[in-house]
Amino acid sequence: MCGIIGYVGGGNAAEIILGGLKRLEYRGYDSAGAAFLSDGKIQLIKKQGRVEKLAPLLKEIHSRTGIGHTRWATHGVPSDINAHPHCAGGIAVVHNGIIENYAELKAELISGGAKFVSDTDSEVVAHLLLKNYRGDLVFALRETVKLLKGSYALMAICESEQRIAVARHKSPLIIGYGADGNFCASDEPALAGLCNTITILEDGDIAEISEKSVKIFDRFFNPVTRNEEPNLAVSASLGLDGYPHYMLKELNETPLSVEATARAFEGVKERFREELAGVRRVILTGCGTAYHAALIGKRYIECFARIPAECETAGEFRYKNPVIDEHTAVFAVSQSGETADTVEAARLALSLGAKVIAVTNSHRSELTRIATVSVPVAAGPEICVAATKSYTGQIAALYLSAAVLAGEKFYADCAEKIRLIPNLLTLTLESLDMRSLAHVCASSSGVYFLGRDLDYAVALEGSLKLKEISYVAGEGYPSGELKHGTLALIDVNTTSVVIITDEELAGKSGNAVEQVLSRGGKVAVITSLEGVKEKFSGKLPLVVLPKCDKYLSPLLSAVAVQMLAYKAAAVLSREIDKPRNLAKSVTVE
Numbered sequence: 001m002c003g004i005i006g007y008v009g010g011g012n013a014a015e016i017i018l019g020g021l022k023r024l025e026y027r028g029y030d031s032a033g034a035a036f037l038s039d040g041k042i043q044l045i046k047k048q049g050r051v052e053k054l055a056p057l058l059k060e061i062h063s064r065t066g067i068g069h070t071r072w073a074t075h076g077v078p079s080d081i082n083a084h085p086h087c088a089g090g091i092a093v094v095h096n097g098i099i100e101n102y103a104e105l106k107a108e109l110i111s112g113g114a115k116f117v118s119d120t121d122s123e124v125v126a127h128l129l130l131k132n133y134r135g136d137l138v139f140a141l142r143e144t145v146k147l148l149k150g151s152y153a154l155m156a157i158c159e160s161e162q163r164i165a166v167a168r169h170k171s172p173l174i175i176g177y178g179a180d181g182n183f184c185a186s187d188e189p190a191l192a193g194l195c196n197t198i199t200i201l202e203d204g205d206i207a208e209i210s211e212k213s214v215k216i217f218d219r220f221f222n223p224v225t226r227n228e229e230p231n232l233a234v235s236a237s238l239g240l241d242g243y244p245h246y247m248l249k250e251l252n253e254t255p256l257s258v259e260a261t262a263r264a265f266e267g268v269k270e271r272f273r274e275e276l277a278g279v280r281r282v283i284l285t286g287c288g289t290a291y292h293a294a295l296i297g298k299r300y301i302e303c304f305a306r307i308p309a310e311c312e313t314a315g316e317f318r319y320k321n322p323v324i325d326e327h328t329a330v331f332a333v334s335q336s337g338e339t340a341d342t343v344e345a346a347r348l349a350l351s352l353g354a355k356v357i358a359v360t361n362s363h364r365s366e367l368t369r370i371a372t373v374s375v376p377v378a379a380g381p382e383i384c385v386a387a388t389k390s391y392t393g394q395i396a397a398l399y400l401s402a403a404v405l406a407g408e409k410f411y412a413d414c415a416e417k418i419r420l421i422p423n424l425l426t427l428t429l430e431s432l433d434m435r436s437l438a439h440v441c442a443s444s445s446g447v448y449f450l451g452r453d454l455d456y457a458v459a460l461e462g463s464l465k466l467k468e469i470s471y472v473a474g475e476g477y478p479s480g481e482l483k484h485g486t487l488a489l490i491d492v493n494t495t496s497v498v499i500i501t502d503e504e505l506a507g508k509s510g511n512a513v514e515q516v517l518s519r520g521g522k523v524a525v526i527t528s529l530e531g532v533k534e535k536f537s538g539k540l541p542l543v544v545l546p547k548c549d550k551y552l553s554p555l556l557s558a559v560a561v562q563m564l565a566y567k568a569a570a571v572l573s574r575e576i577d578k579p580r581n582l583a584k585s586v587t588v589e
Ligand code: M6R
Pocket: 287, 288, 289, 290, 291, 333, 334, 335, 336, 337, 338, 339, 342, 385, 386, 387, 388, 464, 465, 468, 584, 585, 586
């Protein structure tokens, strides 16, 4: 999964591509590269590592047409050779997606004499373009995509043509209209400040982008007109505002995220209510942190509305042949709204007759566009790869959605309760002191996050966050399950973080604390309960949270575990905002 950008016009292509790639780097940072048309020749520059490495090399480029790429490696290790663009003859191409039948295509091309240099799936596209080229790059692209299986957003240039040919299938691609030329890119942020209007291409579209014109064709190669929409991406670069990392800044924005999400919900409440009238079954889906929010949403829907609900990671959901009919509502939860597994799960649900509710922070994403109705998460741009404020926003959105399904009076009560949360989050953020626990976790051989019910869902999130940014191994576990296996892993080198915010389950989770202590493991407890504080005070590290409604407590304990992960990663001097091997949005399956 990668970020791509192209430009053709009267401006300095190298500068434009470099700026766009910097804004796209959240989509992958294993390597970066660009190809330019210069004096009828392709000039290629690519490097393993961050976009910044291209900057000095691009100073030498004088060109008005170029394409660029920032890579999250899927096929072939991160290296200069595997970096995009890939070239064949006088053609260069960048690709976001996965060509699933690349091995067969490659074998066929090699038998025809093609010479491959990289281990990527994408290089086959360059060779196919060359093979299909008869003096018209758009035609060559059209013939090429007929042979591809998988997902792609493609941009190609050719040394004998002053234009860019693009195509998309299941990977995002937009066109931007500028005053001094035209653009194409994976998403709006890449074009922030460059153009005021954009067109979001549809699956199967192919387009020809020149300095003065843009022509779009549908999957049957009929000319089509697609809507032009305002480019909403902000041009100012989103600064750190004095914070050392985006993650810390974004954690401190969780109160705003909840407040703005609750406000935004008012705007869609009626539509949501109408669309979901008569729903008898709910399925929630998402990936990673969004899946953890979905787990909490499932509990809300069952507890508040008494509608049977299930939760499944999006990648699994798709291949389970799910039982779905028109009385089923599928909540697809995704910060980016473009995670391939989640978008495809939503498509599948729609095709089976379900209503799909997009719960997303990205209001013009593919997920929003295909959903029956969107419930906005108003977290604002989230730059750090690790999700924080989008998670709290998702929980808030799901809480209010479930409350609507439970009836007017119940909703009014919940809307009142959630109004208190931004202040409680601010209090939590001000009072959290995770320094010594972070040191303990950073030096542990494994960290186990334990909890029951909603606390268990937050335990999963704590564990994921710690692994993701500190690279410390561990697991999220239901505390009742500890004694059924995981207890064997507990020794003096491990730490268990037990979350206890539910009065009714406090005794049970307290048992898990004792079980770990009696095996010599280190334990810390995160709690908002007086009884738990009294029981463990002076005996083990306690993280005390403000008192809060049981169903909303995940919002506070989530911030606690995310902050713990942040501090542990800081102790280990990790690159917190861009953890190794990862990317912010994952548009491949
Ligand atoms: O954009 P999405 O919410 O669909 O992304 C889903 C996951 O890739 C994401 O939550 C991931 O797990 C985070 N990096 C975790 O911090």
